[in-house]
Amino acid sequence: MTAFPDVPDAEQTAAAPRVDSEVGPLRTVLLHRPGNELKRLTPRNNDQLLFDSIPWVDRAQDEHDAFADVLTGRGVEVMRLFDSLVVALADERAHAAAAATAVDRRRLGTELADALGAYLSTVDAKGLADVLTGGMTFEELPAAEGASLVRKMHHPHDFVVDPLPNLLFTRDSSVWIGNRVAIASLAMPARARETALLDLIYAYHPRFRTAGRAYGAHSAPVEGGDVLLLAPGVIAIGVGERTTPAGAESLARSAFRDGLAHTVLAVPIAQDRATMHLDTVCTMVDRDAVVMYPAIRNTLRAYTLRPSETGVQVDGPAPFLDAAAAAMGIDRLRVIDTGLDPVTAEREQWDDGNNTLALAPGVVVAYERNVETNSRLEDAGIEVLRISGSELGTGRGGPRCMSCPVSRDPL
Numbered sequence: 001m002t003a004f005p006d007v008p009d010a011e012q013t014a015a016a017p018r019v020d021s022e023v024g025p026l027r028t029v030l031l032h033r034p035g036n037e038l039k040r041l042t043p044r045n046n047d048q049l050l051f052d053s054i055p056w057v058d059r060a061q062d063e064h065d066a067f068a069d070v071l072t073g074r075g076v077e078v079m080r081l082f083d084s085l086v087v088a089l090a091d092e093r094a095h096a097a098a099a100a101t102a103v104d105r106r107r108l109g110t111e112l113a114d115a116l117g118a119y120l121s122t123v124d125a126k127g128l129a130d131v132l133t134g135g136m137t138f139e140e141l142p143a144a145e146g147a148s149l150v151r152k153m154h155h156p157h158d159f160v161v162d163p164l165p166n167l168l169f170t171r172d173s174s175v176w177i178g179n180r181v182a183i184a185s186l187a188m189p190a191r192a193r194e195t196a197l198l199d200l201i202y203a204y205h206p207r208f209r210t211a212g213r214a215y216g217a218h219s220a221p222v223e224g225g226d227v228l229l230l231a232p233g234v235i236a237i238g239v240g241e242r243t244t245p246a247g248a249e250s251l252a253r254s255a256f257r258d259g260l261a262h263t264v265l266a267v268p269i270a271q272d273r274a275t276m277h278l279d280t281v282c283t284m285v286d287r288d289a290v291v292m293y294p295a296i297r298n299t300l301r302a303y304t305l306r307p308s309e310t311g312v313q314v315d316g317p318a319p320f321l322d323a324a325a326a327a328m329g330i331d332r333l334r335v336i337d338t339g340l341d342p343v344t345a346e347r348e349q350w351d352d353g354n355n356t357l358a359l360a361p362g363v364v365v366a367y368e369r370n371v372e373t374n375s376r377l378e379d380a381g382i383e384v385l386r387i388s389g390s391e392l393g394t395g396r397g398g399p400r401c402m403s404c405p406v407s408r409d410p411l
Protein backbone atom coordinates (compact mmCIF):
# COMPACT_ATOMS: atom_id res chain seq x y z
CA MET A 1 0.00 0.00 0.00
CA THR A 2 1.39 3.42 -0.91
CA ALA A 3 1.55 6.18 1.66
CA PHE A 4 0.14 8.87 -0.65
CA PRO A 5 -2.24 7.48 -3.30
CA ASP A 6 -1.94 10.58 -5.52
CA VAL A 7 1.86 10.69 -5.49
CA PRO A 8 3.64 8.82 -8.33
CA ASP A 9 5.29 5.56 -7.21
CA ALA A 10 8.75 6.74 -8.30
CA GLU A 11 8.50 9.64 -5.90
CA GLN A 12 7.32 7.46 -3.06
CA THR A 13 10.39 5.27 -3.38
CA ALA A 14 12.79 8.22 -3.72
CA ALA A 15 15.07 9.11 -0.83
CA ALA A 16 13.20 10.89 1.96
CA PRO A 17 14.31 14.49 2.41
CA ARG A 18 16.96 14.57 5.11
CA VAL A 19 20.39 16.19 5.37
CA ASP A 20 22.58 15.81 8.45
CA SER A 21 25.99 16.72 7.09
CA GLU A 22 27.92 18.47 4.32
CA VAL A 23 29.53 15.33 2.98
CA GLY A 24 27.20 12.35 3.46
CA PRO A 25 26.59 10.62 0.10
CA LEU A 26 24.34 12.96 -1.88
CA ARG A 27 21.09 11.36 -3.04
CA THR A 28 18.84 14.22 -4.15
CA VAL A 29 19.62 17.83 -4.96
CA LEU A 30 17.57 20.83 -6.07
CA LEU A 31 19.13 22.79 -8.94
CA HIS A 32 17.86 25.60 -11.10
CA ARG A 33 18.79 25.49 -14.78
CA PRO A 34 19.26 29.16 -15.67
CA GLY A 35 16.47 30.37 -17.94
CA ASN A 36 15.00 33.55 -19.36
CA GLU A 37 15.71 35.46 -16.16
CA LEU A 38 19.38 35.63 -17.19
CA LYS A 39 18.35 37.25 -20.49
CA ARG A 40 17.04 40.22 -18.51
CA LEU A 41 20.50 41.20 -17.30
CA THR A 42 21.90 44.38 -18.86
CA PRO A 43 24.84 46.63 -18.01
CA ARG A 44 22.30 48.95 -16.38
CA ASN A 45 20.79 46.45 -13.99
CA ASN A 46 23.42 43.76 -13.40
CA ASP A 47 24.82 45.34 -10.22
CA GLN A 48 21.40 45.66 -8.66
CA LEU A 49 20.59 42.09 -9.74
CA LEU A 50 23.82 40.88 -8.13
CA PHE A 51 25.67 39.73 -11.27
CA ASP A 52 29.20 40.91 -11.98
CA SER A 53 28.80 40.87 -15.76
CA ILE A 54 26.40 39.81 -18.47
CA PRO A 55 26.39 36.05 -18.98
CA TRP A 56 26.21 34.34 -22.37
CA VAL A 57 22.98 32.54 -21.55
CA ASP A 58 23.21 29.58 -23.96
CA ARG A 59 26.68 28.77 -22.70
CA ALA A 60 25.58 29.17 -19.07
CA GLN A 61 22.82 26.63 -19.76
CA ASP A 62 25.32 24.25 -21.35
CA GLU A 63 27.60 24.59 -18.34
CA HIS A 64 24.71 23.97 -16.01
CA ASP A 65 23.59 20.90 -17.98
CA ALA A 66 27.13 19.56 -17.70
CA PHE A 67 27.05 20.18 -13.93
CA ALA A 68 23.75 18.29 -13.66
CA ASP A 69 25.20 15.47 -15.79
CA VAL A 70 28.14 15.08 -13.40
CA LEU A 71 25.68 14.72 -10.54
CA THR A 72 23.37 12.25 -12.28
CA GLY A 73 26.44 10.34 -13.50
CA ARG A 74 27.28 9.79 -9.84
CA GLY A 75 23.80 8.52 -9.03
CA VAL A 76 22.40 11.78 -7.65
CA GLU A 77 18.74 12.54 -8.36
CA VAL A 78 18.47 16.07 -9.74
CA MET A 79 15.24 17.94 -9.07
CA ARG A 80 14.78 21.16 -11.02
CA LEU A 81 13.37 24.22 -9.33
CA PHE A 82 11.40 25.44 -12.35
CA ASP A 83 9.77 22.05 -12.96
CA SER A 84 9.03 21.68 -9.25
CA LEU A 85 7.41 25.10 -9.27
CA VAL A 86 5.19 24.15 -12.22
CA VAL A 87 4.10 21.01 -10.35
CA ALA A 88 3.29 23.07 -7.24
CA LEU A 89 1.39 25.71 -9.23
CA ALA A 90 -0.96 23.06 -10.58
CA ASP A 91 -2.70 23.38 -7.22
CA GLU A 92 -5.06 26.32 -7.52
CA ARG A 93 -4.27 27.56 -3.99
CA ALA A 94 -0.59 27.70 -4.89
CA HIS A 95 -1.43 29.40 -8.19
CA ALA A 96 -3.44 32.13 -6.45
CA ALA A 97 -0.82 32.66 -3.77
CA ALA A 98 1.99 32.79 -6.32
CA ALA A 99 0.20 35.31 -8.50
CA ALA A 100 -0.33 37.51 -5.44
CA THR A 101 3.41 37.50 -4.66
CA ALA A 102 4.14 38.88 -8.13
CA VAL A 103 1.85 41.91 -7.86
CA ASP A 104 3.55 44.89 -6.28
CA ARG A 105 0.73 47.37 -5.63
CA ARG A 106 3.04 50.06 -4.34
CA ARG A 107 4.92 50.08 -7.60
CA LEU A 108 2.01 49.55 -9.97
CA GLY A 109 -0.87 51.45 -8.42
CA THR A 110 -4.39 50.08 -8.26
CA GLU A 111 -5.27 49.95 -11.95
CA LEU A 112 -2.17 48.16 -13.19
CA ALA A 113 -1.99 45.95 -10.12
CA ASP A 114 -5.52 44.77 -10.76
CA ALA A 115 -4.77 44.29 -14.46
CA LEU A 116 -1.68 42.22 -13.68
CA GLY A 117 -3.52 40.17 -11.04
CA ALA A 118 -6.36 39.49 -13.49
CA TYR A 119 -3.94 38.47 -16.24
CA LEU A 120 -1.91 36.15 -14.01
CA SER A 121 -5.06 34.41 -12.82
CA THR A 122 -5.69 33.31 -16.41
CA VAL A 123 -2.28 31.84 -17.27
CA ASP A 124 -1.48 28.17 -16.76
CA ALA A 125 1.06 26.86 -14.26
CA LYS A 126 3.94 26.95 -16.75
CA GLY A 127 3.07 30.46 -17.91
CA LEU A 128 2.90 31.69 -14.34
CA ALA A 129 6.22 30.05 -13.49
CA ASP A 130 7.72 31.83 -16.52
CA VAL A 131 6.61 35.21 -15.19
CA LEU A 132 7.58 34.47 -11.61
CA THR A 133 11.13 33.49 -12.58
CA GLY A 134 11.80 35.50 -15.74
CA GLY A 135 9.83 38.60 -14.76
CA MET A 136 7.68 40.79 -16.99
CA THR A 137 8.16 44.21 -18.54
CA PHE A 138 5.57 46.95 -19.02
CA GLU A 139 5.51 46.26 -22.75
CA GLU A 140 4.81 42.57 -22.07
CA LEU A 141 1.85 43.25 -19.81
CA PRO A 142 -1.10 42.36 -22.03
CA ALA A 143 -3.59 44.69 -20.35
CA ALA A 144 -5.80 47.07 -22.25
CA GLU A 145 -4.22 50.48 -22.87
CA GLY A 146 -5.73 52.64 -20.18
CA ALA A 147 -4.92 56.07 -18.89
CA SER A 148 -2.58 54.65 -16.26
CA LEU A 149 0.01 57.27 -15.32
CA VAL A 150 2.21 54.44 -14.10
CA ARG A 151 2.27 52.80 -17.52
CA LYS A 152 2.80 56.13 -19.32
CA MET A 153 5.67 57.18 -17.08
CA HIS A 154 7.55 53.90 -17.14
CA HIS A 155 9.88 52.85 -19.93
CA PRO A 156 8.44 49.86 -21.83
CA HIS A 157 11.45 47.80 -20.71
CA ASP A 158 11.00 48.57 -17.00
CA PHE A 159 9.89 45.59 -14.98
CA VAL A 160 6.33 45.05 -13.85
CA VAL A 161 7.60 41.87 -12.18
CA ASP A 162 11.32 41.71 -11.45
CA PRO A 163 13.27 38.75 -12.86
CA LEU A 164 15.06 36.45 -10.41
CA PRO A 165 18.45 35.62 -11.98
CA ASN A 166 19.84 34.47 -8.63
CA LEU A 167 17.44 31.52 -8.49
CA LEU A 168 20.46 29.76 -9.98
CA PHE A 169 21.91 29.75 -6.47
CA THR A 170 19.47 27.33 -4.88
CA ARG A 171 21.75 26.96 -1.88
CA ASP A 172 20.77 30.30 -0.47
CA SER A 173 16.98 30.30 -0.58
CA SER A 174 16.34 27.16 1.44
CA VAL A 175 18.33 24.73 3.52
CA TRP A 176 17.54 21.26 4.83
CA ILE A 177 18.60 20.59 8.40
CA GLY A 178 17.82 17.04 9.40
CA ASN A 179 14.32 16.25 8.14
CA ARG A 180 13.18 19.87 8.18
CA VAL A 181 13.54 22.60 5.65
CA ALA A 182 14.31 26.20 6.55
CA ILE A 183 13.14 28.77 4.05
CA ALA A 184 15.80 31.46 4.15
CA SER A 185 15.18 35.09 4.85
CA LEU A 186 17.18 36.70 2.03
CA ALA A 187 18.86 40.02 2.78
CA MET A 188 19.13 41.59 -0.69
CA PRO A 189 16.00 43.11 -2.26
CA ALA A 190 16.90 41.50 -5.62
CA ARG A 191 16.47 38.06 -4.05
CA ALA A 192 13.68 38.60 -1.55
CA ARG A 193 10.93 37.14 -3.75
CA GLU A 194 12.81 33.85 -4.28
CA THR A 195 11.71 32.57 -0.91
CA ALA A 196 8.02 32.85 -1.82
CA LEU A 197 8.63 30.40 -4.67
CA LEU A 198 10.49 27.94 -2.45
CA ASP A 199 7.76 28.26 0.14
CA LEU A 200 5.18 27.20 -2.48
CA ILE A 201 7.31 24.33 -3.77
CA TYR A 202 7.74 22.90 -0.29
CA ALA A 203 4.07 23.43 0.55
CA TYR A 204 2.50 22.05 -2.63
CA HIS A 205 4.91 19.72 -4.44
CA PRO A 206 3.76 16.19 -3.55
CA ARG A 207 7.32 15.16 -2.82
CA PHE A 208 7.51 17.58 0.09
CA ARG A 209 3.99 17.32 1.40
CA THR A 210 5.05 15.84 4.73
CA ALA A 211 8.18 17.95 5.20
CA GLY A 212 8.43 19.83 8.47
CA ARG A 213 9.64 23.40 8.58
CA ALA A 214 12.40 24.99 10.58
CA TYR A 215 12.87 28.72 11.01
CA GLY A 216 10.85 30.97 8.67
CA ALA A 217 11.15 33.32 5.74
CA HIS A 218 9.89 36.27 7.75
CA SER A 219 12.49 35.95 10.46
CA ALA A 220 15.81 37.84 10.65
CA PRO A 221 18.10 37.39 7.63
CA VAL A 222 19.72 33.97 7.19
CA GLU A 223 20.99 32.72 3.81
CA GLY A 224 21.75 29.08 3.09
CA GLY A 225 25.25 29.86 1.82
CA ASP A 226 26.09 30.79 5.40
CA VAL A 227 24.85 27.50 6.85
CA LEU A 228 27.30 24.59 7.03
CA LEU A 229 26.28 21.27 8.59
CA LEU A 230 29.74 20.42 9.93
CA ALA A 231 28.58 17.13 11.47
CA PRO A 232 25.28 15.69 12.65
CA GLY A 233 24.06 18.13 15.32
CA VAL A 234 26.75 20.74 14.61
CA ILE A 235 25.92 23.77 12.47
CA ALA A 236 28.23 26.65 11.53
CA ILE A 237 26.49 29.88 10.53
CA GLY A 238 28.43 32.68 8.84
CA VAL A 239 27.48 36.19 9.96
CA GLY A 240 28.43 38.90 7.48
CA GLU A 241 27.01 40.67 4.45
CA ARG A 242 23.88 38.51 4.40
CA THR A 243 23.15 36.64 7.62
CA THR A 244 22.80 38.89 10.66
CA PRO A 245 23.61 38.09 14.31
CA ALA A 246 19.86 38.03 14.99
CA GLY A 247 19.35 35.61 12.09
CA ALA A 248 22.08 33.26 13.37
CA GLU A 249 20.72 33.35 16.90
CA SER A 250 17.18 32.77 15.80
CA LEU A 251 18.10 29.83 13.51
CA ALA A 252 20.11 28.36 16.41
CA ARG A 253 17.12 28.65 18.75
CA SER A 254 14.88 27.06 16.14
CA ALA A 255 17.35 24.18 15.58
CA PHE A 256 17.73 23.59 19.31
CA ARG A 257 13.97 23.65 19.84
CA ASP A 258 13.43 21.07 17.10
CA GLY A 259 16.29 18.87 18.32
CA LEU A 260 18.20 19.37 15.04
CA ALA A 261 21.43 20.58 16.64
CA HIS A 262 23.30 20.50 19.92
CA THR A 263 25.88 23.12 18.94
CA VAL A 264 25.79 26.13 16.63
CA LEU A 265 28.91 28.11 15.76
CA ALA A 266 28.27 31.73 14.78
CA VAL A 267 31.21 32.72 12.56
CA PRO A 268 31.84 36.41 11.79
CA ILE A 269 33.03 36.97 8.20
CA ALA A 270 33.98 40.20 6.41
CA GLN A 271 31.00 42.13 5.06
CA ASP A 272 32.27 42.16 1.48
CA ARG A 273 30.93 40.88 -1.80
CA ALA A 274 33.95 38.57 -2.13
CA THR A 275 32.98 36.88 1.12
CA MET A 276 29.21 37.25 0.96
CA HIS A 277 28.62 33.83 2.54
CA LEU A 278 30.63 31.47 4.71
CA ASP A 279 30.71 29.00 1.81
CA THR A 280 32.72 31.48 -0.29
CA VAL A 281 35.68 30.98 2.05
CA CYS A 282 35.19 27.51 3.51
CA THR A 283 33.42 24.30 2.47
CA MET A 284 33.75 20.74 3.71
CA VAL A 285 35.44 18.22 1.44
CA ASP A 286 35.65 15.25 3.80
CA ARG A 287 34.30 14.21 7.20
CA ASP A 288 37.17 16.02 8.89
CA ALA A 289 38.49 18.37 6.19
CA VAL A 290 37.67 21.77 4.74
CA VAL A 291 38.98 23.75 1.81
CA MET A 292 39.59 27.24 3.14
CA TYR A 293 40.80 30.63 2.01
CA PRO A 294 44.25 30.95 3.62
CA ALA A 295 43.89 34.66 4.37
CA ILE A 296 41.30 33.87 7.03
CA ARG A 297 42.64 30.56 8.27
CA ASN A 298 44.26 32.01 11.37
CA THR A 299 41.78 34.79 12.05
CA LEU A 300 38.40 33.11 11.59
CA ARG A 301 36.67 32.89 14.95
CA ALA A 302 33.43 31.45 16.25
CA TYR A 303 30.98 31.99 19.06
CA THR A 304 29.68 28.67 20.37
CA LEU A 305 25.96 28.46 21.11
CA ARG A 306 24.41 25.61 23.05
CA PRO A 307 20.97 25.11 24.52
CA SER A 308 20.79 25.89 28.23
CA GLU A 309 18.09 25.79 30.86
CA THR A 310 17.58 29.51 30.50
CA GLY A 311 17.65 29.55 26.69
CA VAL A 312 20.93 29.67 24.86
CA GLN A 313 24.44 29.78 26.27
CA VAL A 314 27.00 31.74 24.22
CA ASP A 315 30.75 31.13 24.65
CA GLY A 316 33.76 32.58 22.89
CA PRO A 317 34.79 33.78 20.47
CA ALA A 318 37.48 31.15 19.94
CA PRO A 319 39.49 30.19 16.84
CA PHE A 320 37.01 28.65 14.38
CA LEU A 321 39.06 25.55 13.66
CA ASP A 322 39.37 24.74 17.37
CA ALA A 323 35.72 25.45 18.13
CA ALA A 324 34.61 23.37 15.14
CA ALA A 325 36.80 20.37 16.03
CA ALA A 326 35.60 20.49 19.65
CA ALA A 327 31.94 20.63 18.60
CA MET A 328 32.43 17.82 16.07
CA GLY A 329 34.22 15.66 18.64
CA ILE A 330 37.39 15.25 16.55
CA ASP A 331 41.01 16.13 17.33
CA ARG A 332 41.39 18.57 14.51
CA LEU A 333 39.79 19.77 11.31
CA ARG A 334 42.17 19.29 8.38
CA VAL A 335 42.59 22.40 6.25
CA ILE A 336 43.39 22.42 2.55
CA ASP A 337 43.93 25.96 1.40
CA THR A 338 43.44 27.91 -1.76
CA GLY A 339 46.73 28.38 -3.57
CA LEU A 340 50.25 28.94 -2.33
CA ASP A 341 50.76 32.64 -2.94
CA PRO A 342 48.37 35.33 -1.73
CA VAL A 343 47.53 36.63 -5.21
CA THR A 344 46.57 33.20 -6.60
CA ALA A 345 44.64 32.50 -3.44
CA GLU A 346 42.73 35.76 -3.75
CA ARG A 347 41.97 35.14 -7.44
CA GLU A 348 40.78 31.59 -6.83
CA GLN A 349 38.72 32.59 -3.79
CA TRP A 350 36.95 35.19 -5.95
CA ASP A 351 36.32 32.53 -8.59
CA ASP A 352 34.70 30.21 -6.03
CA GLY A 353 37.68 27.90 -5.52
CA ASN A 354 36.51 27.38 -1.93
CA ASN A 355 32.94 26.74 -3.01
CA THR A 356 32.92 22.99 -3.55
CA LEU A 357 29.95 20.63 -3.47
CA ALA A 358 30.66 17.31 -1.76
CA LEU A 359 29.03 14.25 -3.36
CA ALA A 360 30.44 11.95 -0.67
CA PRO A 361 33.31 12.09 1.83
CA GLY A 362 36.40 13.00 -0.21
CA VAL A 363 34.55 13.58 -3.52
CA VAL A 364 33.74 17.13 -4.61
CA VAL A 365 32.57 19.11 -7.63
CA ALA A 366 34.66 22.23 -8.30
CA TYR A 367 35.15 24.81 -11.05
CA GLU A 368 37.98 23.72 -13.37
CA ARG A 369 39.44 27.23 -13.51
CA ASN A 370 40.76 27.04 -9.94
CA VAL A 371 43.76 25.02 -11.01
CA GLU A 372 45.89 25.59 -7.96
CA THR A 373 43.19 24.87 -5.39
CA ASN A 374 42.03 21.77 -7.25
CA SER A 375 45.51 20.32 -7.41
CA ARG A 376 45.98 20.99 -3.71
CA LEU A 377 42.74 19.17 -3.03
CA GLU A 378 43.95 16.20 -5.08
CA ASP A 379 47.31 16.22 -3.30
CA ALA A 380 45.32 15.87 -0.08
CA GLY A 381 43.52 12.79 -1.45
CA ILE A 382 40.25 14.46 -2.49
CA GLU A 383 38.65 13.42 -5.79
CA VAL A 384 37.81 16.56 -7.76
CA LEU A 385 35.11 16.46 -10.46
CA ARG A 386 35.78 19.54 -12.56
CA ILE A 387 33.09 21.57 -14.29
CA SER A 388 33.42 24.69 -16.38
CA GLY A 389 31.83 27.80 -14.98
CA SER A 390 33.00 30.76 -17.04
CA GLU A 391 29.41 31.94 -17.57
CA LEU A 392 27.79 30.50 -14.43
CA GLY A 393 30.44 32.26 -12.36
CA THR A 394 29.33 35.71 -13.55
CA GLY A 395 26.73 35.52 -10.78
CA ARG A 396 29.57 34.94 -8.29
CA GLY A 397 28.72 31.48 -7.09
CA GLY A 398 30.19 28.00 -7.46
CA PRO A 399 28.99 24.39 -7.25
CA ARG A 400 27.90 24.63 -3.61
CA CYS A 401 25.99 27.85 -4.18
CA MET A 402 24.21 26.28 -7.16
CA SER A 403 22.89 23.26 -5.27
CA CYS A 404 20.48 22.65 -2.42
CA PRO A 405 20.93 19.11 -1.06
CA VAL A 406 17.55 17.59 -0.25
CA SER A 407 18.75 14.15 0.75
CA ARG A 408 22.09 12.80 1.89
CA ASP A 409 22.81 9.39 3.36
CA PRO A 410 23.96 9.41 6.97
CA LEU A 411 27.71 9.48 7.50
Ligand SMILES: NC(=O)NCCC[C@H](N)C(=O)O
Binds near residue numbers: 224
Ligand atom coordinates in the same frame (compact mmCIF):
# COMPACT_ATOMS: atom_id res chain seq x y z
N1 LIG B 1 26.24 30.76 -1.41
C1 LIG B 1 26.66 31.68 -2.26
O1 LIG B 1 27.73 32.24 -2.07
N2 LIG B 1 25.84 32.03 -3.24
C2 LIG B 1 26.17 32.91 -4.29
C3 LIG B 1 25.11 33.92 -4.50
C4 LIG B 1 25.45 34.86 -5.62
C5 LIG B 1 24.37 35.87 -5.91
N3 LIG B 1 24.68 36.61 -7.11
C6 LIG B 1 24.20 36.82 -4.76
O2 LIG B 1 24.86 37.87 -4.76
O3 LIG B 1 23.41 36.56 -3.86
